[in-house]
Each structure stands twice: as structure tokens, then as C-alpha cells.
Amino acid sequence: MNEEMETGMTRTVYLNGDYLPEEEAKVSIFDRAFLMADGVYEVTSVLGGKLIDFDGHAARLERSLKELDMEMPMPVDALLEIHRELVRLNALDEGMIYLQVTRGAPGDRDFVFPDPETTPQTVVLFTQSKPGLADNPAAKRGIRVISIPDIRWGRRDIKTVQLLYPSMGKMAAKKAGCDDAWLVEDGLVTEGTSNNAYIVKGGRIITRNLSSDILHGITRAAVLRFAREAQMEIEERPFTIEEAQGADEAFITSASTFVMPVVEVDGAKLGDGTPGPVATRLREIYLEEVKKAAV
């Protein structure tokens, strides 16, 4: 537990080489992320003060940057050190570390990319303390999702800060008395607002295949690997909301929810309306395995 965080003490955050009180962490109004959503991010979970799947997040960060013609701001080792220093400075036990890299703050607003030689990237990291993250009570009762059209841009495989629509989706879910929204394109579920989506039917795990339509979840990759190791059957293909409503169970995965059972889709209860055995078992396996490998 991290009582300081919970009672509103100031976090120490990282910004462009400095460790600062969060109130002092400010960026130029000309930062490309502020003006043009020109930045990418990663969220790494922390359990017991250790980082979950750090290498996976670092590799995806590098890929996102490359797809946008950006370089890694520093070697992976140096990024790891900053993550660890933030854990230490904030006495973080359970929670997340958020990392964002932007194309920097040139002297003015322009659609043309600034020269990286003269405009250094902006690098920000901050902690979010979430005591009880692994023992989340939501995992015991499951979450309820609605569906909304997926109108995001076409490169969802790049983890950009263009999160306005996912944010609107969460608000739509909240308004409907639910927990999250699944996004539907051409009649097929792409993913959740900030997670990958799965259904289970007849013992088979069904989740959309990787493409530029969805984020290539680091947790998704780990969970599918553990599922295969546990001899579970996996089918990577798109599914419809109707198929989800007729499934035995469903779940989502993400870096901060791990494996989270879904018990209702657009008002239709799945099975008996409680978390299914596959999701529950996968959550256990996932947490057990990643804690072992945490750094």
C-alpha cells in the first residue's frame, strides 16, 4: 500500500531528464502532442514494486516510434532505470508507470515535422498508485460492456495519444451504467476502448487477429502464450456482438486490468452472469507468471 499517494501527496515525475514534483512538470504549448497528438505512449504495471513485461512495452514503444519516423529517445536500459527510479522515489508498490514520447516542442506550430536535430523529443513518465490492482474486486464480479461504432483512425497498431474517441467511449459506457465499450467496425468487434477483447465458446478462446485494426497488446501476447501452454484452444479471428452475446464467457486484457472477465455485452448476460472459468483461470496464470518474471 502506498498511503502517501492515496492521500494526495505530490508525486515525483520524470520530464526530459529531470525528476520533478508533478505540479512543476509542464510542457511548452508548442509541444507536438499538445497541438497535434503527435506522440506515443506505454503503460507498464507495477506489482510488488516490480515492472510487469517491461521488455514487451519497450519493444512496442520502439515500434510505435518507428512507424511515425521517430527514434527511441534513449536506450532501453536507460528507460528501465527511469522506471525503477520512479518506483523508488514514489514508493510505488502496486500501480502503473505511464510513459509518453512526443516529437518535441519546435518554436512554432507547423504540420511539417520539426528537425529532430534541433527539436529534441519530449519524454514524460509518471506513476499511478493503484493499491489492490492485482486483487481488483471487479475481477470477482466481472465487467459489463456496451458496443459502439469504431470510428478511430486506421492505425490502431500504433499506440498514439489520439485517445479522444476511446475516452468518449468510456463516457458512453458510464452513461449506460456499464464499465467499458467494445468497438465495432463493419459488424465485427475490433477491441475495447483500451484493451483487447475475447470470447470463449465451447472451450475455445476467440480473439481478433492482429492487424492495423487493433493494438498489438503486450498482455494479449502473454495471455495467449500462457493459454497455449495450458493446452487451451485459440482462434484468432474477428467476431460479432451477436456471437459474443451467445458465448459462454468473455474477457478483456490490458496492461492494467490483466485479464478481466466480461459478464454482459449490450445488456445480454453471458452464461450465468458471473466470471467464467477460462477468464478466471487465465487471470490466475497470468498474474502468477508475470510476477515471477517481473523486473
Next chain:
Amino acid sequence: MNEEMETGMTRTVYLNGDYLPEEEAKVSIFDRAFLMADGVYEVTSVLGGKLIDFDGHAARLERSLKELDMEMPMPVDALLEIHRELVRLNALDEGMIYLQVTRGAPGDRDFVFPDPETTPQTVVLFTQSKPGLADNPAAKRGIRVISIPDIRWGRRDIKTVQLLYPSMGKMAAKKAGCDDAWLVEDGLVTEGTSNNAYIVKGGRIITRNLSSDILHGITRAAVLRFAREAQMEIEERPFTIEEAQGADEAFITSASTFVMPVVEVDGAKLGDGTPGPVATRLREIYLEEVKKAAV
């Protein structure tokens, strides 16, 4: 002319009630625009120290905000006063005023919208001096465009800061030795990266009809009004790149380029490869009329 601006003197910008040197204008790393592209903007041109079509931009700002469940940060009169004060403080003769409103900087990152009662919006305005904006030499020779797929989100009628793809589009155009990119969806041109697109065939002006597929250009509305007043025929419907390549002429409109002739589309010269008479005449009419109405 504004020599100070051109030689790199510090601008005075507006940020949340204060007029500041641009270097001091900083926002929290928790600003929703920085973390989630949760903000909208407007660009108003300034000619002879006066604002072009200010009312149109203010009305669209209000609409963009409303579509995202945000309020106007202040009455239109107060916004106008800030625009005018920035013109005065920066001795701006020709150029633009950029305005951005974000959902503010809550204490932490969260997909859920912050409570507007406790999280005030962020309001930023700054000037961009562009001596010669009205007498732009590009208007005499015309610009060359390439086409790229339109993979932006589905609500392009809301002027959000999700400009990463338009920025990538400009870079693609630059790489191809051209000036801008036209975006194509389902085989039809939607618009340019930061402007509306038009072709002219047999004296008729053809431009895509308004919908959530394109920005509802303030300059577009004015230009079409002036064209109608000049008895020009207008057809509001989508067109293909092939149709554009077979057109007599083409042009774009935006707040900062006004009416700009297009002389080449994907390598195909239009007509004799020089600005056409309709675009040239519309530019003249537009500049004449908006200067008269400037405030």
C-alpha cells in the same frame, strides 16, 4: 510587415487569463490535450491587423466544443478581445491567430472526463506572423497535390487536435516533392490535409457535400456564397482523383490559404498547368470581400 516576428523576437501569447512571453507558456503534463488529444482549435487569419471571418470561427468553435460535451470557455466578445489584444501586443499585420481549448488538466490521467466544475478548461491563443499571406506567390503558380488514403477518425466535422495523420500527409507530400495531400476514402476525395478541395469542370465548381466526413470550412462557406453571388454554378458532391485529373482546374480553401489554385493532382497537370480563371477570380473576390468585413 512585422520585422520583429521575422527576426525571432519573443511573441506574447495568451494562456488561461495571462499574456506571457511564449517561452513561459507551459501546460501541465496532465493536460487532456497533451495526454489524450482532448481539445479543439480554430485558426483565424489577420489581414491589415484585422480578423477575417471571426464570427464564423467562433461559431464553429462553439459547435466543436458542444459535440465533445464542452462549453465555450468565455463569451464570444471576450474571445474577440483576446484576439485583438494579441494583434496589438504582437503588432501583427498579416498572419494567423491560433486558438485551442482543451478539457483542462485534471490531477491525473483518466479516460473518464474530469468534472468541469473542478477542472477548468485550458485556453491558449498565439499569433503567427506571415507577412505576404494575402499576396502569397504560391497563388500565382498554384500548388501540386498527391493523394493518400483517408484513415482519419470518423468525426472530421469536429475540429480536434488529432492532427497526426494530416501532419503525416503533409510529410508524404513533401517527400513526393509536392505541396499537399488530398485524402481519399472509398475512392472519393474527402478534403486536403488542412483544407477543403474543389475541382472545376465546364464552368461548374464541384466540392464534396458537408457531412461528418469533412471539416465544415469557414472559408468554404464564404467562398461558395461569393461564387453563388457571382452566378457561378456549384455542385456539392464527392469526386474521384480521376475526375480531378480530368478537370479544367482545381483549388483548395482554408482560413490561411484563402483560395489556392491546384495545378497538378498525382502527377497529372490540370489544363495548361497554371492556375485556372475560376480559382484566380474566387481568390480575388474572397480577399476583397473578407477584407471589407474584417473586424
